[in-house]
Amino acid sequence: MIRKNSMSFRIITRVLLITISLFVVIMVGYYYYTSNIIKESTRENAIQLAGNLAGKIEQVLQPMEKIPQMVASTMALGLFDPDSLLPVLDAIIMNNPTVYGSAIAFEPDFFPDKGTHHMLYAHREGEGTQSMVIGGEDYNYFYMDWYQIPAMFQSPYWSEPYYDEGAGNILMATYSVPFYCRRQGELRFAGIATVDLELDWLSDLVNEARIFDTGYAFMLSANGMAVTHPDRAMIMNKSIFSNAEEWNAPDLREVGRDLLKGNSRFREYHIPGRDKLWIFYRTLESNQWAINVVFPDREMFASLHRMNILLIVFIFAGLVLLTLIISGVVNRLAAPLTHFAESARIIAEGNFDAKLPEVKTDDEMKELHNAFSHMQEELAEYVVNLKEATAAKEKIESELRIARDIQLAMIPHTFPPFPDLPQIDLYAMLKSAKEVGGDLYDFFVMDKDKFCFAIGDVSGKGVPASLFMAMTRTLLRNIADKESSPAFIMETLNKSLAFNNESNMFVTFFLGVLDLRSGKLSYANAGHNPPVLIRAEDGLTVFEPAKSIPLGLFEDFIYTEASVDLKPGDILFAYTDGVSEAENEQEELFNEDRMLEVIGAHKNSGPRELIGFMEAAIETHVQSFPQSDDITMMTIAYNG
Numbered sequence: 001m002i003r004k005n006s007m008s009f010r011i012i013t014r015v016l017l018i019t020i021s022l023f024v025v026i027m028v029g030y031y032y033y034t035s036n037i038i039k040e041s042t043r044e045n046a047i048q049l050a051g052n053l054a055g056k057i058e059q060v061l062q063p064m065e066k067i068p069q070m071v072a073s074t075m076a077l078g079l080f081d082p083d084s085l086l087p088v089l090d091a092i093i094m095n096n097p098t099v100y101g102s103a104i105a106f107e108p109d110f111f112p113d114k115g116t117h118h119m120l121y122a123h124r125e126g127e128g129t130q131s132m133v134i135g136g137e138d139y140n141y142f143y144m145d146w147y148q149i150p151a152m153f154q155s156p157y158w159s160e161p162y163y164d165e166g167a168g169n170i171l172m173a174t175y176s177v178p179f180y181c182r183r184q185g186e187l188r189f190a191g192i193a194t195v196d197l198e199l200d201w202l203s204d205l206v207n208e209a210r211i212f213d214t215g216y217a218f219m220l221s222a223n224g225m226a227v228t229h230p231d232r233a234m235i236m237n238k239s240i241f242s243n244a245e246e247w248n249a250p251d252l253r254e255v256g257r258d259l260l261k262g263n264s265r266f267r268e269y270h271i272p273g274r275d276k277l278w279i280f281y282r283t284l285e286s287n288q289w290a291i292n293v294v295f296p297d298r299e300m301f302a303s304l305h306r307m308n309i310l311l312i313v314f315i316f317a318g319l320v321l322l323t324l325i326i327s328g329v330v331n332r333l334a335a336p337l338t339h340f341a342e343s344a345r346i347i348a349e350g351n352f353d354a355k356l357p358e359v360k361t362d363d364e365m366k367e368l369h370n371a372f373s374h375m376q377e378e379l380a381e382y383v384v385n386l387k388e389a390t391a392a393k394e395k396i397e398s399e400l401r402i403a404r405d406i407q408l409a410m411i412p413h414t415f416p417p418f419p420d421l422p423q424i425d426l427y428a429m430l431k432s433a434k435e436v437g438g439d440l441y442d443f444f445v446m447d448k449d450k451f452c453f454a455i456g457d458v459s460g461k462g463v464p465a466s467l468f469m470a471m472t473r474t475l476l477r478n479i480a481d482k483e484s485s486p487a488f489i490m491e492t493l494n495k496s497l498a499f500n501n502e503s504n505m506f507v508t509f510f511l512g513v514l515d516l517r518s519g520k521l522s523y524a525n526a527g528h529n530p531p532v533l534i535r536a537e538d539g540l541t542v543f544e545p546a547k548s549i550p551l552g553l554f555e556d557f558i559y560t561e562a563s564v565d566l567k568p569g570d571i572l573f574a575y576t577d578g579v580s581e582a583e584n585e586q587e588e589l590f591n592e593d594r595m596l597e598v599i600g601a602h603k604n605s606g607p608r609e610l611i612g613f614m615e616a617a618i619e620t621h622v623q624s625f626p627q628s629d630d631i632t633m634m635t636i637a638y639n640g
Contacts, residue, residue, distance in 0.1 A: 012327055019319065034304050038301060042300055046266055046295065053206060054291055057291075060098045060197075064098060071177070078181055082118065085120050086122060089103070089121070090122050093129045099195050101122060101124065102122055102123075102193075102196065104191065105135075105141050105191050105192045106119065107189065110191065117141070139167065146192070147192050150192055158175050158222070158288070170200075171198075179191060199227060203228040203235070206218060209293065211293060213296075216230045216294055220240055222289060223260075224256050226240075240259075241253060249271045254269075262283050262288065263281075278300060347372075426636050426637070428633065437466060438458030438465025440454075440458070440469045440507075441453075446513065454511045455509075456469070456528065456576075457528065461630070469507070486561045490509070490551070491558065494551045501552050504553075505552060506550040508546075509525075510525050519640065520565055524562075525548060526548050526551050530545055532573040533572055536568065536569030536570055537569075540603070542596075567638070570638050571610070571637045571638070572635065579632075582622050584623060588621075590617075606637065
């Protein structure tokens with residue numbers, strides 16, 4: 001008996017799953033390949049069947065079309081007596097078995113002595129013909145489609161199927177040709193010559209087509225009306241579009257639109273509640289009627305479905321036999337592994353001296369035995385080393401936490417920092433990407449009228465950056481005690497940092513000195529992101545990009561300073577590139593444009609609130625993506 005959680009069971013199930021998956025892939029490929037062959041074969045049969053039907057119909061229609069054309073040519077010669085034309089029509093009927101009726105209909109009052117209506121008509125009657133002169137209020141042929149449309153467009157015309165009551169008295173379609181006669185030396189339109197096609201003959205021809213058990217063929221007129229159909233109730237009563245509406249079948253409506261454009265295609269369509277169908281359609285050259293051949297999908301693919309069922313039965317029997325064979329082979333090969341599993345359980349409990357089973361064969365089992373033996377030795381040594389490494393790691397983490405606390409203690413973190421200076425309101429924050437970072441900010445009062453602030457970003461991260469940051473902050477305080485010029489402070493600070501800087505570290509730095517009485521801000525920028533000035537009245541102003549290099553690169557670099565006048569209510573927003581370059585999982589940056597949007601939306605907020613809104617916007621952008629750079633922001637509001 002194979003346990004469900006045993007390796008033998010997993011091997012057997014995986015082999016079977018792979019085998020079943022392979023069979024499924026083969027079956028799907030076979031099904032689609034075979035179905036495409038069947039579909040293409042059916043399409044070829046449909047084309048041939050529709051072509052044969054079209055050929056038989058055209059053999060009837062094309063000779064019929066020549067008859068009224070010949071009559072029209074004769075009428076143009078003018079060599080006729082209107083009373084002598086009826087025998088001509090009788091002869092047409094007798095000499096053309098496919099013609100049911102023929103007519104010569106004259107224009108109103110063409111023969112004044114004959115009256116307004118004058119139409120000569122002959123049609124088949126049993127073995128002979130019947131001819132007549134008709135026309136009048138009871139048969140006003142001037143307004144019938146077979147007369148009115150060719151008369152209007154002066155071109156031949158095949159009518160839609162109709163029931164001709166008063167003349168032929170059958171379901172027919174009429175081919176009409178306008179003719180002309182000379183009157184007073186001028187050739188003028190004189191009337192319409194026609195031949196009539198009996199639709200019962202056409203229905204019998206189309207219904208002879210045999211398509212599987214329930215397939216069928218039918219014809220549609222140029223407007224989509226049923227001309228022939230196995231269901232005779234459809235003829236002249238339904239169109240392809242009315243059926244599509246009644247059956248709620250948009251696919252059928254698409255078929256109708258396509259075939260009325262004269263296209264020929266083999267395609268599928270669905271009627272809700274019925275089996276899927278395939279249809280091939282093409283139009284006749286003579287009258288643009290459409291021949292349609294319908295194939296039931298179920299009958300098209302019946303042989304394929306039977307073959308699939310047979311294959312599934314064989315595959316199932318093969319899988320059962322394969323399962324029995326694999327079970328026996330795997331159980332025999334995997335038996336020694338049970339002993340190794342027990343030894344491994346003992347070793348996992350900490351007994352690295354557990355006895356291993358003896359293996360006499362020189363195969364993978366022997367290699368497994370040697371591997372277990374080597375593992376016992378390595379585990380014993382690893383446990384000793386792990387204890388030492390864990391102790392060392394805990395010591396390093398403790399020291400880094402202490403270093404972080406020391407670093408954060410070096411920068412001001414009490415807000416508001418100067419309760420006795422109502423001229424300014426200030427708030428700042430620093431969020432390191434690691435335990436210790438390289439961003440810094442600082443601010444202090446140089447004397448009672450001047451306020452100094454700075455923000456910087458050291459190259460690199462971690463402990464080296466934090467040490468460089470601490471040195472920069474300490475040097476700044478020492479230099480600023482003796483000088484208030486931002487350019488001079490920057491140059492002195494640069495020389496100190498660049499001296500013996502073998503690690504080639506540097507720091508981008510923005511330094512500002514604000515005169516609290518006048519609001520004049522003097523500043524110097526060493527490659528740092530330009531701050532944003534929020535004017536109380538004029539909106540946002542971004543400082544010019546830095547034109548000086550970062551501190552610590554070249555000792556003799558000359559730094560310049562600039563100044564701007566602050567007005568009461570103005571707020572200065574300074575930041576490091578950790579703000580604008582904050583990334584999310586899609587590697588999209590928060591960027592300066594989005595930063596300016598947040599500032600603009602909250603420009604009337606205080607320093608602490610503004611930084612809070614910016615921090616929330618950054619968190620929304622990055623979501624749970626790990627922070628990749630230190631984030632530092634500082635806002636200074638000048639109250640005047």
